[in-house]
Amino acid sequence: MNKKISLKLSYIVFFSIVLVISSAILAGYAQDNTWIKTFNSQYFDCATSVIRTSDGNYLIAGMTDNGKKIKNIGYPFTVLKIDPSGQILWQKQIGGKEEKKSKSNLIVQNAYNQPLPGSNRPEKIIETKDNCYAVIVNSCFLKFDQMGNFLWAKDYACLYRLTSFEELEDGGFIACGTAKALIPGYSSLVVIKLDVNGNILWSKGFKVEGISSNRNSYFDIHVLKNGDFILGSRCQKDKHNCVQIICMDFQGEVKWSKIYRITDASVYNNYGFYALNLTQKDEIIFSMH
Incomplete structure (x- = not known):
């Protein structure tokens, strides 16, 4: 990739x-x-x-x-x-x-x-x-x-803030954001699948390392051509700024998760990740600040 x-x-x-x-x-x-x-x-x-x-x-x-x-x-x-x-x-x-x-x-x-x-x-x-x-x-x-x-x-009571969403083929939606319930040392990512009227069909929560419980963390989500979902988040590993990419299936089960270290020291520590997108070949592009 x-x-x-x-x-x-x-x-x-x-x-x-x-x-x-x-x-x-x-x-x-x-x-x-x-x-x-x-x-x-x-x-x-x-x-x-x-x-x-x-x-x-x-x-x-x-x-x-x-x-x-x-x-x-x-x-x-x-x-x-x-x-x-x-x-x-x-x-x-x-x-x-x-x-x-x-x-x-x-x-x-x-x-x-x-x-x-x-x-x-x-x-x-x-x-x-x-x-x-x-x-x-x-x-x-x-x-x-x-x-x-x-x-x-x-x-949605489970969310502090929605940060991204996309419409699905069935007219429903997939959305993500930060959770209200915070875990010390983590930022909690929540993914929700919605029907055409915005009712929650299922929700999944994830712990993202090293964000120091920052509710302002930004998560992004996109739908792959095969129907899977791809999520992006800033994280920290071994005191280094990183990007975490998570792939999950249509039911919200994680298929894989990978962390990429950002070598540019100028990347701002507090907010970091801002957007993820896909090329026509489903290659992943992500941006930081």
Whole structure:
């Protein structure tokens, strides 16, 4: 298996300062179809996930601090859809005074049975096979239709924070994140398999060495062509920064686990692993910071 290591910059796209989308990069269009747009800028905002949708538009999810934490809502996050020229088609803010009593807030609040904790950072947004959209925020999983109307939201008590997910062929999802229950000297990785409505079918927990119980540890998950799942995590072994790659089958049973030492001493100790991806040949690419 080939291993490729690349650096990934934190906050590739800035939501409140300047959003840059180059269609030549994202969609293979001509080089002259490039523009710069600014969406919101009064407070600290940051786009954390951007995708091109099947209808040729773009979907953006981001965290925002509107200057005031709302009781029983928390700091808001935003999802907006824009056309190829950067014009907003619709925008949804979950949390904040303008949306305090909205149906979408009630769905999220009822899913949590508690206030949304802290700043809400959408880790990933995708388009689903039924042409809807799904996003993970903290320990909550939300799904909404093409117009931004929320369909359902789920909160998973076993998780402190969801960090990655993918849709499966059957319309369900596989997701991973950090566990609420921490073990001294370890970071607990949790993998959950969900049905089409976000209900848990099974969950698996793993101990990751050397993270010193860091709840901010980032885990990533992808689906292989044969239906297996591949997970990535930073770990430490013999006081060296490493990456741990775990392969599990469709039922969550581990098929193999390998640790790769990172020789670059500049890799930051506290957070480390940020993303894993696959080539067309199912070779693994992972990135650190």
